[in-house]
Amino acid sequence: MVTNCLGLTLVIESLEAAGAHEAAQLVRRTRADCEANSFVENTDNQCLPPLIIRGLNFASAMLRWTSSGMPRRTQAEIDERLAICQGCPHFVDNHCRVCGCPCVETNQLVNKLALATEACPLEKWK
Numbered sequence: 001m002v003t004n005c006l007g008l009t010l011v012i013e014s015l016e017a018a019g020a021h022e023a024a025q026l027v028r029r030t031r032a033d034c035e036a037n038s039f040v041e042n043t044d045n046q047c048l049p050p051l052i053i054r055g056l057n058f059a060s061a062m063l064r065w066t067s068s069g070m071p072r073r074t075q076a077e078i079d080e081r082l083a084i085c086q087g088c089p090h091f092v093d094n095h096c097r098v099c100g101c102p103c104v105e106t107n108q109l110v111n112k113l114a115l116a117t118e119a120c121p122l123e124k125w126k
Contacts, residue, residue, distance in 0.1 A: 011053075014060040018067060027056055047097070054100035058110075061101070064117040071116035078105060078113045081125045085113070088124065098122060 015024035048054065065071070073081075082105050090097040094104050098121045101112035112118045119126040 011056045011060040014064055018063050020063070048092075048095055049097070049100040057099050057101060061112065061115060061118055065115045068117045072107060073114055073116050075107060078107060078111070081113045081120075084120070084125050088122070090122070096121070 012024050012027050015021075015027060049057075082103060085091045085096065085103045088096075091103065095102050096112070099112075101118075102110055103113050104111050105113075107114045
């Protein structure tokens with residue numbers, strides 16, 4: 001069994017950068033639970049992070065995106081990043097298993113690739 005707490009660390013850093021210190025403190029407690037093996041992946045290593053982590057990742061992404069003026073990527077940029085994601089072993093069913101975000105080819109709000117403020121949690125693209 002593998003514990004995956006990387007997504008929470010990214011959320012904490014984003015919240016701190018945005019000045020949301022109380023929210024970051026709450027997420028730190030969740031990360032402590034994660035590190036204590038409260039959140040565990042399946043042994044087949046195909047599952048996404050728990051829903052609470054995905055929700056926190058999404059909220060953090062929306063905070064960064066809206067505070068930056070809602071910049072979007074072009075379709076060419078989305079296609080380029082999607083090709084990188086599709087070649088990654090952590091990409092399953094149009095989602096990243098590290099952060100849990102959907103990564104698809106359309107320029108929609110819930111697509112991490114479309115938001116110009118977002119980056120790959122494994123630093124494969126920025």
